[in-house]
Amino acid sequence: MNKTPTPKGFKFAVHKAYFRKGERNDLALVVSEYPAQVSALFTANLFPAAPVLVAKEYLALNQSVRAVIVNTGSANACTGQEGIDNCKKSTQLIAENLGIKASEVLPASTGVIGLQMDMPGWEKAAPLICQKLGTAELEDFAEATMTTDAFPKFAGMNLKLKNGTVCLAGVAKGAGMICPNMATMLSTVLCDAQIDKKDWDLIFKQAVDQSFNRVSVDGDTSTNDTIYSLVNGASGVKPEKDELELLQNALTKILKELAYLLVKDGEGATKVLFIKVSGTKDNAEAEKVARTVGHSQLVKTAMYGKDANWGRIVAAAGRSGVNFDPNALRLVFCGVELFKNSQPTKLDFDSLLKKPLEETDLMIELFLGDGDGHYELLASDLTHRYIDINADYRS
C-alpha cells in the first residue's frame, strides 16, 4: 500500500492510555512545527461536549494553534463544570510537555456520554505520548481515534500549483450518531500551503458543506461533532489567487472521500445509498426529501435486504412535508426507471435490479418537477449489525 501523502511540518503520535477497553491505541496527537491557522466547525446540538466548549474558548483567544489531541473512551459530554475543568487540564498536560500554551492544543473526545474523563490516566499518558511524537503516521492517528469504526478513515493528495506542490490530508472517525448538521463526528484536516486565514476559512466551509454535511447514518447528531482544519504553510508554497479554486476542489475531494468512508462504515452498514433529488423549487426542498428518504428505516432495511421495494422510497418522499406534484415524481433506481405518472413502469425490475443490488453503492434518483432545486445525500442501510453494536454499546 502506498503511504498517504501527508502535509509537511506535522508530526504524529499515538498511545494506549487505557481510556477505552480493547487492544487499540486510544489517544492520538498531531503537532504542527509551526503555528497553524485553523478553521473549525462544531456540532449544533444544544448539549455540546466539554471539548467543543473549550475549543471554542481557545479559538476565540488564538488565530493559530499547534496541536490537536483526541481521546476515545469518554466523550466528555453532559459532564458539567467538572468535564470542562478536566478537558482544560488535559490540554494543559499536553501543552506542558510540548512547551506550548494550553490554548494552542485543540481537544476532541469520543465515546460514552456522561462519563467523566480518567484524569490520573491523563497525567500518566501525556508525557508518554509527547515523547513519542514523530513515531506515528497519519494512518496511525486515524486508527487511534476509532471507536466502533470498522476501519480507519484517511485520505490525502498532493496538488501541483504554479509556485510548487502543496499537500492536503484528512482523517475522520465515527460510525454511529452520524448526521452532522454543522460539522461532523471527529475529523482533522491538515494542509501545508501558505494561505490567508480568511481564504482558508471560506475554502474549508464550502468543502464541508459539499461533503460532511451531506451524509447520514442514523440521523443522530452527536454532542461532539467536530472538524478541525490546520494549515501551517510548511510547504513554503503560496497559491495564486486564481488557484484557490483548485485548492478548494482538492479539499472537497478529500472530504468527500472521508464522508463516503464514514457512510460505508456506518455502524454495521453494507450499502452506501447515493440519494439524488432534483426538480424541486429550491435546494432546501430537495434536501428535505433526500433526508426523509435517507432516514427512512423502511428504505434502509429494504436496501439491506437487496429488495427493490421502491414503494417505500416513493412513500418516504410523499411524507417528507415538501409539497410537490405527485404526478411529476419519477424514480430511477440503479439506472432503471421504476415509477412515473403515479404508477410503476412495466419493466421487469426484479430481474433488472438483481445484479445492481449486489453492489455496495446504490443510486436512488428522484425527479420531482421542473424546479432548479437539487441535493445529494449519502446514507447507509440499516442492518442486524447496527442493532448488535448499538444495543450493546456501553456494556
Place this chain on the structure above:
Amino acid sequence: MNKTPTPKGFKFAVHKAYFRKGERNDLALVVSEYPAQVSALFTANLFPAAPVLVAKEYLALNQSVRAVIVNTGSANACTGQEGIDNCKKSTQLIAENLGIKASEVLPASTGVIGLQMDMPGWEKAAPLICQKLGTAELEDFAEATMTTDAFPKFAGMNLKLKNGTVCLAGVAKGAGMICPNMATMLSTVLCDAQIDKKDWDLIFKQAVDQSFNRVSVDGDTSTNDTIYSLVNGASGVKPEKDELELLQNALTKILKELAYLLVKDGEGATKVLFIKVSGTKDNAEAEKVARTVGHSQLVKTAMYGKDANWGRIVAAAGRSGVNFDPNALRLVFCGVELFKNSQPTKLDFDSLLKKPLEETDLMIELFLGDGDGHYELLASDLTHRYIDINADYRS
C-alpha cells in the same frame, strides 16, 4: 377469554381469498344493519393509496355508509388509474352481493405498494364473504386485517348512560410504517349510540388526536393510513348533551388501548417507550422533542439492549431543533432522576434501573423548563426482528 363487548347492529365476515401468502384470512367485512354515520381520517402522505382516494370520493357523496371491506396482500398504492378502477370495482362487487350502493362500502387495503389487486380473486371472493356475513366476531375481523402484525388488536367497552347502555369497540392493524400524521394504519371503530353526526365528528377527532396521533414505530407515515368510525344508533340510546364527554372519554380509552397495542406490536418491538416532555414554551415544541427522542435509532436500540444509556436521550433532545435552556433539562427515567444541571446525578443508576429495564413499558420523562407545553408519545424500540421483517418483506 371474555368476548369483547361489540356494538349492536354490526355483522362480521372473514374469508381467505389468497390475496396474501400465508394461512390467515385476508379479507374482512363489517356490515351495519342500519345506515351508519361515519367519521374518517386519512394519511397525509402525498401518495394516498387508491382506497383512500375512493373512500374520500364516496364520503363526499354520502353522510352514511353500510360497510367496510378490508383486504391485505396489496396496498393498492402507487397503482395509478388502474388501481382506482380496481378499488371501485371491489366495492361494487361487495355492494351487489349485499344489495346496497358501492358508495356505501368503504374500502381499505394493506400490503405491498405498487402491486395491482387480483381482480379475478375479488370476483370469486365477494359473493363468498357476503354469504358468510354474521359468522365471524370482532376478533376475527381484527385478525383478518393483519399483515406483519404478531397479534390481532381489538378493544371494546359498554358505557352506561342515563338512557341506557351503549357499546363502543375498535380494531386496528399495522405494525410497521407507523407514524400516523393525521390518521393511522388501518383501524375501524364501531359504536351503537344514537348521536348527531357533528357531535360524533368532534368526539372522534379529539379521541384520535389523543391516541393514534401520538404513537411512532418507525417514523414512516404510510400511503394507506385510514381510520373509519361508524355509529349506527342500533342501541336506541341517545346520550344527553352532558354525557358527550363520557362518550368521548370512552372512545379515547379504546383508541389509546389500540394505539398501545400497535406500538407493543411495532415490528419486532420488545418495549413500549412512554416519552413525556413538559416545560416547553408550547405543546408543539414538546411534541418536536418527544418525536426526536422517539425516532432516535440510538435511543431505540439502547432500550432494546436494556441499557440505561441516558446520554442518547439527552443528545436527541439537544438536536431536536427546539431551543430550550440546556441547564434546565431534567431527565427522569423509569422514576429515577438521571440528569439535571447539565450533568448526571450521582445515583448508581445502573443498579437502580436493572429491574425496571426488564419491563415492557419504559417511562422517559423530560422536563425542559417552566413553560406550559407538554406532549406524550408512545414509541417502540428497534430490534433485530425489525430488520428481519423489513429486510425480507416482499420476498
